[in-house]
Amino acid sequence: MKTKSDRVLRLLGQYESPNVLWVDPAGGWPIVWERARGAEVWDAAGRKYLDLTAAFGVAAAGHANARVVAAGQKQMGRLLHAMGDVHPHAGKAELARALSGLTFERWSGGRTFGKTIFCNSGFEAVEAALKTALLATGKRDIIAFTGGYHGLGYGALNATHRAHFRGPFAAQLRQFGRFVPFPATAKDLAAVEKQIRRLLRTESIGAIVAEPIQARGGIHVPPRGFLRVLRQACDQSGALLILDEIYTGFGRTGRWFACEHEKTAPDLVCLGKALTGGFPLSACVGRNDVIDKAWPRSEGEAIHTSTFLGHPVGCAMALAQIGELQRRRLPERSAALGEWLAEELRGLKSGAVRGRGLMLGLELREPGRALRVVKDILQRGFILLPEGADASVISLTPPLTITRAQLQSTVRALRASLLAVA
Numbered sequence: 001m002k003t004k005s006d007r008v009l010r011l012l013g014q015y016e017s018p019n020v021l022w023v024d025p026a027g028g029w030p031i032v033w034e035r036a037r038g039a040e041v042w043d044a045a046g047r048k049y050l051d052l053t054a055a056f057g058v059a060a061a062g063h064a065n066a067r068v069v070a071a072g073q074k075q076m077g078r079l080l081h082a083m084g085d086v087h088p089h090a091g092k093a094e095l096a097r098a099l100s101g102l103t104f105e106r107w108s109g110g111r112t113f114g115k116t117i118f119c120n121s122g123f124e125a126v127e128a129a130l131k132t133a134l135l136a137t138g139k140r141d142i143i144a145f146t147g148g149y150h151g152l153g154y155g156a157l158n159a160t161h162r163a164h165f166r167g168p169f170a171a172q173l174r175q176f177g178r179f180v181p182f183p184a185t186a187k188d189l190a191a192v193e194k195q196i197r198r199l200l201r202t203e204s205i206g207a208i209v210a211e212p213i214q215a216r217g218g219i220h221v222p223p224r225g226f227l228r229v230l231r232q233a234c235d236q237s238g239a240l241l242i243l244d245e246i247y248t249g250f251g252r253t254g255r256w257f258a259c260e261h262e263k264t265a266p267d268l269v270c271l272g273k274a275l276t277g278g279f280p281l282s283a284c285v286g287r288n289d290v291i292d293k294a295w296p297r298s299e300g301e302a303i304h305t306s307t308f309l310g311h312p313v314g315c316a317m318a319l320a321q322i323g324e325l326q327r328r329r330l331p332e333r334s335a336a337l338g339e340w341l342a343e344e345l346r347g348l349k350s351g352a353v354r355g356r357g358l359m360l361g362l363e364l365r366e367p368g369r370a371l372r373v374v375k376d377i378l379q380r381g382f383i384l385l386p387e388g389a390d391a392s393v394i395s396l397t398p399p400l401t402i403t404r405a406q407l408q409s410t411v412r413a414l415r416a417s418l419l420a421v422a
Contacts, residue, residue, distance in 0.1 A: 004044040005032040029375055031383075036063035039402040041383060050406055051383045052398045057215075057247050057359075060274035061324040062401040068277045071320035075313045084118065084309030085302045091315035092118065098322055099271070099285050102256060107265040115291040118310040119282040122246040122272035123151020128284035129242045129268040130155050130207065131304060135294035136240060139206030143199055143239075145182040147217030147389070150209060150244050150270075159209045161217075162389055178203060182214060186223045193229050200237040207240040207268075208233065212258035215247040218388030219361025219395055221354050227264035240267040240290065246282065247359075250274040251325055251400055254335030254357030261356065277321040281314030330400040334358045337404065341396065344411045350418050358400055361393040362414075369421060370394050377417040382410055 009032065012021055023030065032044040039062065041049045054060060061068060075091070082089040096116040104114035117128040134140060144150070144159040151157075157166050158177040166173065178199050183189040199205055208230050214220040227243075234241040243266035248258035252274065255261055259269075267290050272282035286294075296303075325331065338357035345353045345362050352363040364370045370386045373394060377384055387395045394414075398407070 008032045008044065024375070028379055031378065038062045038064075039399045039406055047381070049378075049381050049383050050410060052396050052402075052410055053383055053385050054274075054397055054399045055278075057252060057273045057397045058276075058278055059399045060250050060252065061277050061321055061328070061330060062399045063278075065277055065321070065324055065401075067324055068317050068320045071316045072279065072313050075316035079312045081308075082310075082312050084307075084311070085298075085305040088310070089312050089315075091312050091319065092310035095310070095315040095318050098319060099283060102322070103269055103285050104265065104287050106256075107260075113288050114285040115288050117284040117286075117291075117304065119272075119284065120280050120306060120308055120311075121151070122244075122270065122282050123153040123156040124306075125246065125270040125272055125282040125284045126150045126159065126209070126242075126244060127153055127155035128304060129209070129270055129286075130159070132268055132284065132286055132291065132294045133207035133240045133242065136290055137206035137238060139204040139239070141176045141178055141204050141206065142242075143196055143205055143208045144177045144179055145210055145214075146179050147182045147214050147220060148179075148209070148211060148244075149214070149216035150211075151246075164389070177209075178205070182217065182220060183222050183226060184220070186225070189223050189226055189229060193233070196230070196233050200233060200239060205237065205239050207242050209242045209244065211244045211248065212261070213248050213253060213356060213359060215359070215395070215397075216387055218363070218393040219355045219359065221356060224262065227259055227262040231264050231266075234267070242266060242268045242270065244270045246270050246272040247397075250321075251331030251334050252357055252359050252397065253355075254331060254338055256331050258356070275321065276314050276317040277324075279311070279314040279317045281311060281318060325400075328401070331357075334400045337400075337402070337407065340404065341407050341411075344407070345396075345414075348411070348415055348418060355396075358396070358398055358402075360396045361387060362396070363388075363393045365392065367392075372421040373414070373417045376421050377413055380413045380417065382413050 034042050034044045041051045099116050100114035104112050119125045146161050148161045150159040180192055180195045183192045243259050245257050249271050268286040270284055334357040355361050371391050374384050374386050385395050387393045
């Protein structure tokens, strides 16, 4: 008997690009989501799962957070769409002000502020930052890092390292990225710093682009001092420091933004994912002097814009999401729960555990084992994802609202799956 899930997968197989969805010929993957609330997801057959991904880190304040949903519904009934670069709406102004307060005003103690370029998806925020760097410095090239992931648009692909994503489109890429190793140790950092300074001397480098913690690269945490090295190199060369906090932002690593672990502020920060809790909205926020230097004042035709720029529903949801993160002190909660969960994962004695806050990875060295564990644990009612170029790291990035009891049940299920997939 055909189920609703079967019908959905059949339709997608017939009408969606074949490159999007992987369906395991043996069955069991994927599931078809029907609804979600908090840290729980129900599939089309009514089965409940615990979500340890927060849907790629988006649902930081929980799936279908009541206040975020209410804000979006209210806005839909009042103003569903506006004309972002022509006739604005109040929510866009309010959100730009809120993002300035959370970033550059807070980082500088009020001595400076931020200006925002609103976008729709994470890679667009990265591309807005790349454009800003070119306009501000007049230099076309960038330094990026091996293992880095900054999205799949043609501009962002110049900073995304993995050949799987870049290779098919290399013939059309300008290839202005210069890749250096992402450091794992203090010794690595010293060698990487030398490479960066050499490139800054010999090439036309306008920016350094980095994730404070690599997410899709395999939950890689750089050695302490990494961001300060980048900051100093940029200050001395005139290049801009772009930090991609699309995944790490909004409390994921136990601070509002991961750069705060090193007390190092960028010139431009890229935000997305948890910004709205579920609506496609992203932002490139830059220090006001950097943005003003780069971008000319509009004379009626913006040189970087889009139809849905600063969408009213997205802005309303983002303001509510930020309010929930603040009201429930979710960044602090992420720090405490993450420290506890990391110790629990180490207790499994199955592989290296790394990460910060509720952005953790369990590395399994045996080829293919992480993916097999992820598939096995899905049948036990837990949604996880593998990360890294070889899919050897099981990542845990749950909603920041998840309970300790739910995390304990996850650890028990992981133990069972690790034994089953030995």
